Amino acid sequence: MAWQLRSATPDDLDxxxxxxxxxxxxxxxSRESMLAELSNRHTHYLVAFDLATPDEFVAYAGLLAPxxxxQADIQSVAVVETARRRGLARTLVQTLIAEARDRGAREVFLEVRVDNPNAQSLYDSLGFExxxxxxxxxxxxxxxGAVMRLEIPEPKTRPAVGQ
Structure with a gap:
């Protein structure tokens, strides 16, 4: 599958x-809470879909980062069951971390259910403590809820090959 991410809008609420x-x-x-999140200038939400079916979202994730x-907070990460275990949640979280860095954040926080070992494992592997x-x-x-924190690492860059 070739996943595509794009910024979510209030039109994506349903x-x-x-x-x-x-x-x-x-x-x-609630619908009202989610609409407020999607409409807030301090948040950044993403939706994910397969390129073959761009109108069918399989995941979304959101960040609060004025x-x-x-500091920034990952508000939610949700991937439908049929799209799990393929790296999509990892991609969403990494994209939100990059957005938080771009907005000036040095730390990202989140809460995760203690009865969700898969999510905890993902966050552990990304460096959250x-x-x-x-x-x-x-x-x-x-x-x-386990509260987790990540000190946002500086981006890693390398010189272009052949320069």
Missing amino acids: AIMAIEHAVFPSDAW RGAT RIAVRKGYYQPDNVD
Whole structure:
């Protein structure tokens, strides 16, 4: 599959909410909250789709990162089941980290359910560290949330070959 990412807009609300309810059935965000996120100038949301079916989103992810602030928060990462285990969540998170860096952030934070080992493994592999636990953070399931932090690394560059 060839995934394509693009910035999400409020026009994508219905498709994003379909993913939200499929991936987070017990604790999905409300339409109103998601619309506020998509409309906020301090956020950056992405949608992902297969090039063969550009009108069918398979994932979305969002970042809260006011320009000039030194800290950013990954708000949500959601990938439909049929598109998992193919590197899409990793690509989304890496893209959000790059956006946070571009906006001036030096740290990125997120919360992840303690009963989601796959997501925790992804964040661990990207260099996030656990810094706290929020008891009962995910409701109505009363599941703890692990707070994770990443110090954003400087971009790695190399001289062009043949110069």
